[in-house]
Amino acid sequence: EDTWVLCISRSDLCDRLRGRRELAAAVISALYRSFTRRMQQVAVHEAEDRREAEDREAVAQAFIAAEFSASPEHPKMSCPDPLTLASPPSMLLLPPTLHQQEVMLLDDVP
Structure with a gap:
């Protein structure tokens, strides 16, 4: 398919088409067809x-x-227990803070 580039100002195009209804309709129709064909090509290319x-x-x-x-390091899990997944692993629990340890010691005093 041959590609042509038409560079013409809007005012020049209006002057050329003024009074030529059929030519104006043909130009507008050709521009529309060219635009829609190009948009279809772009859409097909993007889909691909x-x-x-x-x-x-x-x-x-x-x-x-x-x-x-x-991988031998990752054993297959058939269907894990949802309750096991909901509770945090024990290794993620933080040790008690110094304040918590003092409170626990005071609780032991009678």
Whole structure:
């Protein structure tokens, strides 16, 4: 497809088309068709790019999942207990502060 670039000012175009109804309609129609064709090309190109990106992401996720499941350091979890997941692990509990220790000592005094 040949591509032509038309550079003309609006006032010059109006002067050329004034009094030429059919020519004006043809120019406007051609501009509209050209614009819509270009927008369709851009939309198709973006859809192809998006599809390729999604395919790459799916391959990467499958590769990561395969590596994770094959790793001996990460045992497979069939269905973890929701209550176990809700409670914090004991290693994350902080030791009592000095103030808490003093209160605990005072509670022991009769």
